Amino acid sequence: MHLQIKQATIGYDKSLISDVHINLNLGDVCLLIGNNGVGKTTLIKSILHQTLLLGGDILINNRNIKTLSVKEIAENIAVVFSKALIPQNYTVEDLISLGKYIYYPYYFELKKEDKQEVSNIIDELDLDQYKHVLLKNLSDGNLQKAFIGRAIAQNSPIIILDEPTTHLDEKNKLIILKTLRKLAKEQNKLILFSSHDWRLAKEFADKIWYVKDTLLYSGIVEDILLQHEELINVSLFQVNERFIAPAIVAPAIHREMLYSLLQKNFQKDLSSFQFDFQDNFWVISHHNTKQQCESFEEIIDYIKNIH
Known part of the structure; x- marks a missing residue:
């Protein structure tokens, strides 16, 4: 198991998710879902060792994250948060190239093969026409794709994305999700991404982590969907108290x-x-x-x- 969470309690001053005992392998694509405020982002930050566990352990390739340096965590996990600081005066190519600099001092020039890989990522994400555009001039969707490109360039075995498709239209959503699945299957990456849209799981994910009532349910996508009726039934909002439905x-x-x-x-x-x-x-x-x-x-x- 490449990512293991053992009897963990996740939260800050109080527990948000308790008794978490789950794992993922390289090649897995896992969708993390749950309502706002249940602890999805806190769980991601705990895996990154940015938020300390209230109990239990998290292991990456059989090493406890408590023993890993910041650089070692970066070499093992690339991450894209839904809200990120935008580097000033950086182009799309500059941002994606940043993913390579975890392996070099900042003053080094990237090798020829690194530059070619960055170029391939830009092409894969359909960002060619924006290659030299400043980040501040991009749409939200293309900016999100550029940050995802940086994570891919990092070449870490694990890629974690917090709401990666939030600002994307259908075309770009498909580009991202197809690219992530391709990475998992062809390059043996472990992909964990969160979303409010459980429908993405059926097409792109192998497994689901579903946070509900302070517990985390995990398993094969189809099993988890069928075990939790609320995930597949359309929500019908009652906004008219005098209305009685047929x-x-x-x-x-x-x-x-x-x-x-x-x-x-x-x-x-x-x-x-x-x-x-x-x-x-x-x-x-x-x-x-x-x-x-x-x-x-x-x-x-x-x-x-x-x-």
């Missing part, structure tokens, strides 16, 4: 859309209705009648006329 039989996304539509437009009891989504039509049952609607606009007009 029965809705539909795929999750259609169910969510209809629920939102009805709650916004009707402050009343609709429990006598049933909505079934069949062959791209809504079949509405009410008492002994049935009505077929093709659009949400038709649904609103129909309910207004009969209720």
Whole structure:
């Protein structure tokens, strides 16, 4: 096991996550999820030895992090936080090149092979056109990609990313996640990244660490998703106290859309209705009648006329 956490208690003055006993191997891609404030970033900082454990141990390649120097931790773990200081007057190429300087004194010039590797990373992340652009002039998404590029250039066996896709559009989100998975599988890296979006796990992660109620649940993605219903059911927010929902039989996304539509437009009891989504039509049952609607606009007009 390359990363091991043994009977650890994680937190500051009080415990946020207790009795953590988990591990990851090189080649694993793991998604860390949980609500805001449950301790995800604190867990990451504990692995980096920036936050001291309240109990237990963390081992990297069978060495306790307590015994590692800052330089040794950097050689073992590259990290990207969601909020980072932006070096002034640095270009994208300068920032990504920084990943190489953990191996050299700052006044050294990078070797030819180092420069080629930086160039390859810039190409992989689709940042060619921004290579010589100052960081302060980048969009949030491209800036995030540049920081991820620096972590990749560090060539550490472990890469940890805190909310790496927060500022990215769908295209760049895919570029990042595909690149991270490729690194894990082709270069035998251990990738741990946090996100609020559990859907990323199904496509890109091998394992999940799920923090809930001060405990950390870990395992194969599909096992953890099926064991925790709240991770796969669409959340339907109750924002209208006078609204009583009907029965809705539909795929999750259609169910969510209809629920939102009805709650916004009707402050009343609709429990006598049933909505079934069949062959791209809504079949509405009410008492002994049935009505077929093709659009949400038709649904609103129909309910207004009969209720």
